[in-house]
Amino acid sequence: MKATINGETRELPDGLTVGTLLAELGTAPTGVAVARNDCVVRRSEYDSVRIGEGDRVEIIKAVAGG
Amino acid sequence: MANAGDALHIGRYALSSRLIVGTGKYPSMETMTAAHAASGARMVTVAIRRINLDDPTGKTMLDYIDRERFLILPNTAGCYTAKDAVLTARLARELLETDLIKLEVIGDAQTLHPDARETLAAAEELVADGFTVLPYVGDDPVACKQLEELGCAAVMPLAAPIGSGLGICNPYSIAVIKERATVPVIVDAGVGTASDAAIAMELGVDGLLMNTGIAAARDPVLMAEAMKYAVLAGRRAYLAGRMKKRLYANASSPVDDLIESRHA
Numbered sequence: 001m002k003a004t005i006n007g008e009t010r011e012l013p014d015g016l017t018v019g020t021l022l023a024e025l026g027t028a029p030t031g032v033a034v035a036r037n038d039c040v041v042r043r044s045e046y047d048s049v050r051i052g053e054g055d056r057v058e059i060i061k062a063v064a065g066g
Numbered sequence: 067m068a069n070a071g072d073a074l075h076i077g078r079y080a081l082s083s084r085l086i087v088g089t090g091k092y093p094s095m096e097t098m099t100a101a102h103a104a105s106g107a108r109m110v111t112v113a114i115r116r117i118n119l120d121d122p123t124g125k126t127m128l129d130y131i132d133r134e135r136f137l138i139l140p141n142t143a144g145c146y147t148a149k150d151a152v153l154t155a156r157l158a159r160e161l162l163e164t165d166l167i168k169l170e171v172i173g174d175a176q177t178l179h180p181d182a183r184e185t186l187a188a189a190e191e192l193v194a195d196g197f198t199v200l201p202y203v204g205d206d207p208v209a210c211k212q213l214e215e216l217g218c219a220a221v222m223p224l225a226a227p228i229g230s231g232l233g234i235c236n237p238y239s240i241a242v243i244k245e246r247a248t249v250p251v252i253v254d255a256g257v258g259t260a261s262d263a264a265i266a267m268e269l270g271v272d273g274l275l276m277n278t279g280i281a282a283a284r285d286p287v288l289m290a291e292a293m294k295y296a297v298l299a300g301r302r303a304y305l306a307g308r309m310k311k312r313l314y315a316n317a318s319s320p321v322d323d324l325i326e327s328r329h330a
Contacts, residue, residue, distance in 0.1 A: 006116040025122040032117055032126075033161035038149075040156045058116065060157050062127040064098075065113025065143050066088030066228070066255075066277025 003055040012051060019046035021057070032061050072301065074273045076250055077198040077219035079137060079166070081108045084267070085297045086139065086252065087290070088277025089113075095130050097286050102136070105280065105290035109137045111168055113144070114158050128162075139200065141168040146181070148188035155192055167192060168222070168254075168275075169201040178228040178255075182209045186216065193217035202254050205239040207246055214249050221247060222275060225266060226256025229278040233262040237269055244270045260289075260296035267300025268308070 001014050005021075012021070018041050022029050034041045035058040041049050051057060073080040087107040092098035102110060112127045131138060140158035145151040148171060155167040171188055173181030180202055186209070192199045199218045203209050210221040223243055226232035233256060234240060244251045250272035257263050257279045266274055274297055283289035 006119055008119060025119065027117060027122040031128060031161075033157040035153060035157055038153055040153075040160050042160065058153075058157070059122075060114050060154075060161065061117045062112040062138075062140065062158075062161060063115045064088075064090040064092070064127055065141055066090045066111055066275075066281075 001051075001053045003051050003053065003057060005057045006059055016051045017047050018049045018051065018057075021051060022046065022059070025059075027059065032059050034059050072305075074250065076200065076252075077166075079198070081137070081273075083108045083294070083297075084273040084301060085263075085293060086111065086273060086275040087280060088275070089127055089131070090277050091281040092286060093281075098281070099130055101280055101286045101290035102131075104287050104294065106294040108135065109139050111139045111141050111275065111277070112162075113141055114154050114161070115144075137166065138162050138164060139166050139168050140164070141170050141202075142188075143168075143170045143172075145171050146173070146184070147171070148184040148191065151184070151188040152191050152195075155188075155197060156195070159197070165196060165198045167197050167199055169199050169218075179224075180204055182206070185209075186212060189213055189216050189218055200252065205236050205243065207239065207242045210243045210251070211246060214247060218249060220250040220252050220272070222252045222254035224255040225253045225262070226258075228255040229282075230256055231258025231279060231282070232256055233258050234265050234269070237265065240266065240271060241269045244272075257293075260292040263293050263296035264300035264303070267297055268303050270304050273297075 001012050003012050074084045083106045085107045086109045087105050088111045142151040142154040151171045171181050171184040189199050189201050200220045201213050201218050202222050205223040213221050225234045252273040253266045253271050254275040257276045280286050280290045
């Protein structure tokens with residue numbers, strides 16, 4: 001299955017949940033937020049929302065800014 | 067020198083300092099945290115960006131902000147459309163568990179002036195979605211009034227272009243915006259040094275948001291302290307009510323009972 005993570009197309013296992021994706025990336029779920037196809041995925045939904053073929057996933061964090 | 071009894075109220079939030087500071091452009095994180103402490107600020111801004119997939123475990127700005135002391139005001143900086151700004155705000159809300167958002171929708175990369183149409187559209191959507199919206203806006207009394215009418219919790223007109231340090235370029239517009247506003251007016255962008263901060267506060271605005279004016283100083287920690295005092299001084303001068311300006315001198319010492327010496 002192909003999906004786009006932060007603008008990069010990646011080959012991912014079918015049925016991958018958001019929570020598993022973050023774990024595989026090695027990202028602590030508390031320091032990020034996730035959107036799938038322009039909709040925010042609530043933290044409580046990380047283990048139930050699955051990434052599908054062609055999905056666009058954004059994973060963001062807080063950075064320096066004014 | 068606390069701000070006792072003179073809190074800045076934004077929506078349901080009360081801040082004991084009228085200075086809001088950024089987290090960008092500091093030479094180091096140590097300098098930033100020391101500057102934040104020296105500024106006396108109680109609210110700091112952060113930006114929202116994609117994580118680096120090549121280093122997804124890296125630290126984030128949240129590792130450097132004491133949330134017991136500081137409210138975090140995430141921004142939508144870098145967004146050019148209402149759609150991107152709204153999604154960024156919603157991501158920030160999920161990340162930070164806050165309804166606060168500094169709405170910034172840029173219309174032009176060189177001036178970094180806001181796009182009024184996109185800002186208004188995003189503000190309407192975010193207010194309806196329950197956000198406490200603080201929009202960055204031009205020094206335009208009409209746009210400020212429209213944002214207020216949409217339900218924004220404050221308006222944040224620029225004093226000069228972002229990062230320019232040019233100071234309060236149009237004090238008359240800022241004064242008109244303040245006179246007409248019923249929500250807090252926070253001057254956002256353009257303050258370069260302490261006198262600029264004092265001038266803005268003397269115009270009666272409710273607060274200042276600054277980043278580069280502190281972060282790009284030779285000594286950011288010392289400048290942060292200077293800004294703290296400038297905001298306090300300007301605020302007190304505004305509350306005190308300045309004397310009337312007059313064209314000719316008016317002696318401060320008595321004009322009678324003067325001694326006389328013999329003139330040769």
